[in-house]
Amino acid sequence: xxxxxxxxxxxxxxxxxxxxxxxxxxxxxxxxxxxxxxxxxxxxxxxxxxxxxxxxxxxxxxxxxxxxxxxxxxxxxxxxxxxxxxxxxxxxxxxxxxxxxxxxxxxxxxxxxxxxxxxxxxxxxxxxxxxxxxxxxxxxxxxxxxxxxxxxxxxxxxxxxxxxxxxxxxxxxxxxxxxxxxxxxxxxxxxxxxxxxxxxxxxxxxxxxxxxxxxxxxxxxxxxxxxxxxx
Amino acid sequence: xxxxxxxxxxxxxxxxxxxxxxxxxxxxxxxxxxxxxxxxxxxxxxxxxxxxxxxxxxxxxxxxxxxxxxxxxxxxxxxxxxxxxxxxxxxxxxxxxxxxxxxxxxxxxxxxxxxxxxxxxxxxxxxxxxxxxxxxxxxxxxxxxxxxxxxxxxxxxxxxxxxxxxxxxxxxxxxxxxxxxxxxxxxxxxxxxxxxxxxxxxxxxxxxxxxxxxxxxxxxxxxxxxxxxxxxxxxxxxxxxxxxxxxxxxxxxxxxxxxxxxxxxxxxxxxxxxxxxxxxxxxxxxxxxxxxxxxxxxxxxxxxxxxxxxxxxxxxxxxxxxxxxxxxxxxxxxxxxxxxxxxxxxxxxxxxxxxxxxxxxxxxxxxxxxxxxxxxxxxxxxxxxxxxxxxxxxxxxxxxxxxxxxxxxxxxxxxxxxxxxxxxxxxxxxxxx
Numbered sequence: 147x148x149x150x151x152x153x154x155x156x157x158x159x160x161x162x163x164x165x166x167x168x169x170x171x172x173x174x175x176x177x178x179x180x181x182x183x184x185x186x187x188x189x190x191x192x193x194x195x196x197x198x199x200x201x202x203x204x205x206x207x208x209x210x211x212x213x214x215x216x217x218x219x220x221x222x223x224x225x226x227x228x229x230x231x232x233x234x235x236x237x238x239x240x241x242x243x244x245x246x247x248x249x250x251x252x253x254x255x256x257x258x259x260x261x262x263x264x265x266x267x268x269x270x271x272x273x274x275x276x277x278x279x280x281x282x283x284x285x286x287x288x289x290x291x292x293x294x295x296x297x298x299x300x301x302x303x304x305x306x307x308x309x310x311x312x313x314x315x316x317x318x319x320x321x322x323x324x325x326x327x328x329x330x331x332x333x334x335x336x337x338x339x340x341x342x343x344x345x346x347x348x349x350x351x352x353x354x355x356x357x358x359x360x361x362x363x364x365x366x367x368x369x370x371x372x373x374x375x376x377x
Numbered sequence: 378x379x380x381x382x383x384x385x386x387x388x389x390x391x392x393x394x395x396x397x398x399x400x401x402x403x404x405x406x407x408x409x410x411x412x413x414x415x416x417x418x419x420x421x422x423x424x425x426x427x428x429x430x431x432x433x434x435x436x437x438x439x440x441x442x443x444x445x446x447x448x449x450x451x452x453x454x455x456x457x458x459x460x461x462x463x464x465x466x467x468x469x470x471x472x473x474x475x476x477x478x479x480x481x482x483x484x485x486x487x488x489x490x491x492x493x494x495x496x497x498x499x500x501x502x503x504x505x506x507x508x509x510x511x512x513x514x515x516x517x518x519x520x521x522x523x524x525x526x527x528x529x530x531x532x533x534x535x536x537x538x539x540x541x542x543x544x545x546x547x548x549x550x551x552x553x554x555x556x557x558x559x560x561x562x563x564x565x566x567x568x569x570x571x572x573x574x575x576x577x578x579x580x581x582x583x584x585x586x587x588x589x590x591x592x593x594x595x596x597x598x599x600x601x602x603x604x605x606x607x608x609x610x611x612x613x614x615x616x617x618x619x620x621x622x623x624x625x626x627x628x629x630x631x632x633x634x635x636x637x638x639x640x641x642x643x644x645x646x647x648x649x650x651x652x653x654x655x656x657x658x659x660x661x662x663x664x665x666x667x668x669x670x671x672x673x674x675x676x677x678x679x680x681x682x683x684x685x686x687x688x689x690x691x692x693x694x695x696x697x698x699x700x701x702x703x704x705x706x707x708x709x710x711x712x713x714x715x716x717x718x719x720x721x722x723x724x725x726x727x728x729x730x731x732x733x734x735x736x737x738x739x740x741x742x743x744x745x746x747x748x749x750x751x752x753x754x755x756x757x758x759x760x761x762x763x764x765x766x767x768x769x770x771x772x773x774x775x776x777x778x779x780x781x782x783x784x785x786x787x788x789x790x791x792x793x794x795x796x797x798x799x800x801x802x803x804x805x806x807x808x809x810x
Contacts, residue, residue: 147438148627176442177451179608185633194434194629194666202635245625245633249608253478376636 148242149176150191155237156214162297165266166230167206168217170241175213178205178244180277181270181349181375186217188232191240201225204351204375205244206269206301208276215241218269218300248349248375250274257345257371260288262331262360264352265298270375271351272301275308284308288339292317292331333363343369351375380427384420391416402797408745409719409785410592413682417674425670432628437669443676444602448569449577450585451606454614455669459566459588460495461662462601463536465617466562466584467499469603470534472613472657480505480560484533485766487559489519490754491774496538496564497754501763508532508766509755511773514723515708517749517781518545520773524553527768534560539568539578540749541721541783542686544713547573547581554582562586566601569594570683570716579604584614589668594682594716595675597668613657621659624651628663682788683716689786689795690717696799700806703727705780719783721749723776729809732780742801744784752778 151174159167187200207216221230233239248270250259259278261271268291278284287309293299295318305314315335322328348369350360357376364372395415398405425436437455445453456462470480480486482504488497490509500507510523517540524535535554537545554561561582565571569587571578579585584607587593589600603614616622623642626633634651641647642654697706705723709715724732736746751757753774755765784798 147433147441148630148633149438149442150435174442177445179451183634194428194430194438197630202633242633247612249612252607252609 148185148245149174150194150240150242151175152190152238153186153215153241155233155235155239158233158235161218161300162295164221165298165300166219166221167300168219168233170215170217172213172215172241175211176243177209179246179249180208180273181246181248181250182244182273183246183248183270183375184215184217184241184243185245186229187240187242188228189240190238197242199225200242201229204246204248204269204273206272208273208280216272218266220266246375248351248373250277251347251371254347255283257286257347258288258341259286259347259349260290260336260339260341261349262290262336262351264292264331264356265294266300267351267353267356267375268293268300269351271349272304274349275304279308285310288313288315288341290315290317290331290335292319294319295321296323333360336360336363337367343367347371347373349373349375380424383427384424387420387423388416391419400791400793400797402800403742406743406745407785407790407794407798408787409747409783410787411785411789412591412596413678413788414671414675417677418671421670421674422667425667428666430629430666432665433663433669434628434666436666436673437664440669440672440676441602443673445604447577447676447679448585448587448604449580450604452604452608452611454603454611454618455664455672456601456603456618456662457599457664457668458662459564459586459590459593459601460498461660462566462586462588462603463495463562463564464499464502464660465603465614465662466586467503467505467536468617468657468660469584469610469614470560470562471503472617474609474613474656478560480533483531485529485531486534486536487524487527487532488536489774490767490771491517491749491752491777492538492540492754493566493750494754494757494759496536500536501765506531506764506766508768509771509774510768511771512540512777514705514773514776516543516545516710517541517707517721517777518543518710519550521546521549521553523769524550528553528557532557532559534562536562536564538564538566539571539715541707541719542568542571542715542717543707544568544571544573544578544710544715546710547578548712551581560584566593567718568716570679570686572714573710574712580606583607584610589672589675593718594686595672595679597664597672597675600664600668600672616657617659618662619659620661621655621657622652623654623656626652685788686717686786687715689788689790690715690720692795693720693784693786693798696795697722697802700802703729703806717786719747720786721781721783723780724782726780732782735805736782738805739784739801744798744801746782746784749777749781749783
């Protein structure tokens with residue numbers, strides 16, 4: 147069953163005006179898999195009566211014994227605007243966790259893991275990185291990450307520290323940054339990696355058109371292990 | 378009326394209605410198992426009923442989290458019995474989501490015939506073929522040196538119970554499972570709290586199962602659980618338990634994924650309600666929150682229960698050791714620390730008495746006995762038309778069918794009862810001379 151827990155805001159980091167990184171401390175800290183998502187409601191909720199209005203967010207950190215979790219929240223509508231307005235350091239909200247199928251391969255412990263993320267779609271990939279680092283398997287990681295501008299990027303330092311050299315590909319779509327392609331990720335970028343499409347595991351996280359573009363190309367090319375997380 | 382007032386009355390009711398009765402040797406029944414509870418079980422049960430949430434809720438959440446931690450697993454899924462847990466565990470391995478590792482009809486699953494039938498039944502129910510190998514007379518567990526000979530190119534899994542709480546040789550069985558790429562399901566229904574090499578049983582295989590029927594280490598009336606640390610198996614098992622649905626909303630919840638009307642599944646129309654998308658041919662084997670509430674209270678007592686079972690086993694062993702001329706006493710598997718379900722022993726075939734005569738004597742003196750469940754399962758009427766395979770001889774399995782009984786070690790057996798049990802054995806053996 148999902149765990150319902152109070153979540154206290156420990157810190158907030160701005161990534162431009164539209165994206166924030168929130169660190170919460172969970173009152174009830176139960177194990178969750180990297181790549182999972184949770185439901186966040188601004189209401190105080192303890193019982194199992196009808197779950198109130200809420201939004202789903204990928205958890206951007208791996209399980210921590212300390213009971214902290216990281217969420218990357220983009221202000222895109224009324225509810226996320228409320229979150230921006232109402233959740234301050236020390237605020238308490240309620241989360242229900244953890245759910246989802248966007249999980250690291252369990253049986254296969256050797257094939258490459260190729261993550262393709264757009265914007266805040268990097269959130270579950272960051273949790274993958276943490277988890278794989280704990281398992282000493284970051285050598286399997288290949289990450290393609292595109293973001294609009296420097297202010298909105300998240301976790302690049304983490305990615306640089308965890309993803310092996312030559313396996314991290316960054317793209318900035320709306321700002322020219324030295325040494326970074328000023329464009330979207332293209333299908334050819336993935337093909338150029340020369341990853342074995344049959345053996346590798348492909349994780350795609352981003353908007354609807356972003357995920358369908360890569361999913362369709364991968365499926366057409368014969369990739370067998372394609373996982374998407376689309377919001 | 379406030380809830381607290383009702384719960385206080387429940388405590389009073391417990392004190393009035395459930396007073397322990399004095400033990401009267403020869404008159405008071407000593408069952409092989411029984412539920413041990415106090416006012417906390419009654420109050421949590423009533424508390425859950427006052428919520429009137431009925432289906433799984435806050436107590437189920439608490440139980441699953443705490444029991445998973447106790448069993449050293451990442452996930453626990455409550456089901457309505459240990460047999461259902463076995464059914465779900467086996468069904469999980471047939472999921473298309475496992476791709477080439479999926480069990481298909483005709484595949485073989487290794488096990489033993491000396492045990493409880495619902496460790497084996499799910500294999501048959503899914504069109505798979507159980508393959509039986511023999512057991513040891515003193516541990517009542519699989520003869521590990523017989524396993525490799527039983528493996529064929531159709532063998533895909535091993536499904537074994539830790540018999541009456543005694544762990545099977547997990548080093549050997551796990552090594553074979555790894556060598557041949559077989560799944561391992563550990564039926565821990567009788568073995569909650571048993572450890573092997575310092576680790577909880579159930580943590581060695583791909584999945585584990587437990588039972589919370591009243592005879593077991595803890596109870597919630599009817600109940601059981603499936604445990605795993607594999608997130609994919611967890612996801613499949615949950616689907617199998619919950620009608621086979623693809624959606625993972627908890628009871629009473631909608632649109633957990635936020636994409637309820639956005640997905641494309643099978644040949645269904647785009648956006649078909651995810652709540653009614655089925656990715657498995659599943660069951661509905663959930664529990665109620667009232668059951669889970671009893672389990673939450675029982676769980677607090679579990680460490681104490683386990684220690685009392687171990688202590689009672691030791692006392693029985695010490696008291697019966699002198700009769701080894703007639704009895705083959707149980708032996709804990711090396712490296713294990715069993716949380717015994719019962720005290721099993723074989724009556725050696727001798728010219729003086731039979732198992733039945735000993736069992737009748739014990740029962741006449743109010744000490745309840747049980748045989749090792751189905752004995753040799755292949756000799757049960759239900760197995761007449763079943764497609765199974767036997768590898769080697771089942772000589773010891775047959776011996777157990779003819780000669781094994783077990784008596785209780787459950788925490789309800791106090792020193793008075795224990796002394797009485799041993800005195801009845803003494804009387805029986807004294808009468809032989």
